[in-house]
Amino acid sequence: MKKKLVVLTGAGISAESGIKTFRDGDGLWEGHNVMDVATPEGWHKNSALVLDFYNQRRKQLKEVLPNVGHQILAELENDFDVYIITQNVDDLHERAGSTKITHLHGELLKVRSSANEKIILDWQDDLNIGDNDKNGHQLRPHIVWFGEQVPALEDAIDLTEQADYFAVIGTSLQVYPAAGLINFTPKSTPIYYIDPKPIKIPNLRNPLEVITNIASEGVRILKERLLANLQQ
The missing domain is CATH 3.30.1600 (SIR2/SIRT2 'Small Domain')
Structure with a gap:
């Protein structure tokens, strides 16, 4: 059975595709x-x-088109059970080939x-x-506008609670409730935090590796680290 990799993505990964x-x-x-x-x-x-x-x-x-960061996350489905939880409203993860995506803040290509x-x-x-x-x-x-409920939050929490690995990519970790997801990871779950300007995460109990790169470069390193773990 494949290990479950849960990835929280934010604006930083889409910005490299040219989305302002x-x-x-x-x-x-x-x-x-x-x-x-x-x-x-x-x-x-x-x-x-x-x-x-x-x-x-x-x-x-x-x-715009998906970038290398999106593409590598899709490739990781070959070796892991990958779930993307994204704060982004674009469809770049879908276009890159990721198959299990939870949009916390809605989707630009849908209306209601x-x-x-x-x-x-x-x-x-x-x-x-x-x-x-x-x-x-x-x-x-x-x-999902500011001040509105986040309907997908409970699903995101459920996924996070089952994560064998948890990665944070391209998000400032300052927009709640998404930023609070990290607190629902099992205590033994390693967390990989990819951001060129990472903030200090208070009261974190998990093993943490900070990768101070932009999203696309950091995801390459993430893939290397995860595949190395599989071989141990």
Whole structure:
């Protein structure tokens, strides 16, 4: 039976493909205040602005490709039972070939009813005012905005609690509840933390290896370390 590798990924791995994002700097995302485009309040204040913002993100996504980091994680399925838990809303893990992916913060290529969050549709093109669900309710991006519940969190916790190995790649570990997943790993589970500017992880009880590289370079090292462990 293959060992279970659970990987938490964030903006850093997608940034290498050319997807622009915001981290904890000026609070701007593609020139917009995140409170205007990534909150329920922003949606109610100016739905047209929010729809246009995500339409532009969708177009941008079609112009980029998975990078080596995404591809190596997919290759690791040859030797491990790999589960990706991602904070990213793009489909680059899917396109690289990973098969078990949990999207914590939603998916850019899906939309959902503004009245019923269980009505979710695949969506490749622009979403506009007047695009409604079957009951006549406006569709909205299938994105978990700030202040909203994270529906996939319980599944992510369940996976983390079963991990034989846990890796953190390209995330600042400052966005909760995703950052708290690391605390659900079994005590004996080794954790690999890939980030060029890692933060100190408080109260961590697990064996920890910090790899101070960008995501794509760090994932190469991760693969080497994991395959070496299999041979021991």
